[in-house]
Amino acid sequence: MDNLSIDSLRQEMNEVNLTLLEMINKRARLVQQIGERKGKQGVDRFDPVREREMLNELIKHNNGPFKNTTITHIFKEIFKAGLELQEIDHQDALLV
């Protein structure tokens, strides 16, 4: 065990949180860009085969400490949020 204090660990966690925020939003922009190219509305953009492929890839690379079931759960929430974002985008487009 190293000698890092709780304060310095929390500082490191704050930085990890902000990196996660940045990457989650970067992923959301990619979802939007892919959605625009596919030209379909939210509900049709759900691609279970592609989701399964991404989850398999993540599980293959998962070295913990989170278990595969936890990683799967968190990423499914991120995937779902991406789909919801596309539905909002589509609704906004209809209102323009």
Add this chain to the structure above:
Amino acid sequence: MDNLSIDSLRQEMNEVNLTLLEMINKRARLVQQIGERKGKQGVDRFDPVREREMLNELIKHNNGPFKNTTITHIFKEIFKAGLELQEIDHQDALLV
């Protein structure tokens, strides 16, 4: 709009997924390290004030496209997974 194809956007998304995986597990290790220092079992490690502070900081830095409510939802799932991990660690310690 740029000329990136769906394939190249998906490739970029695969890379973002792996970075997210890495940062989520890095965060989990920090949770474990902080938990060890606090020396409490999982259920006592829930710190709603600290969670609120982290969420406020994330919302302050959120430039979208995800809304604050979505960011809050995703991070609450990540926080919850961290607490569950500590409970498992604690159970394992009891069994040693």
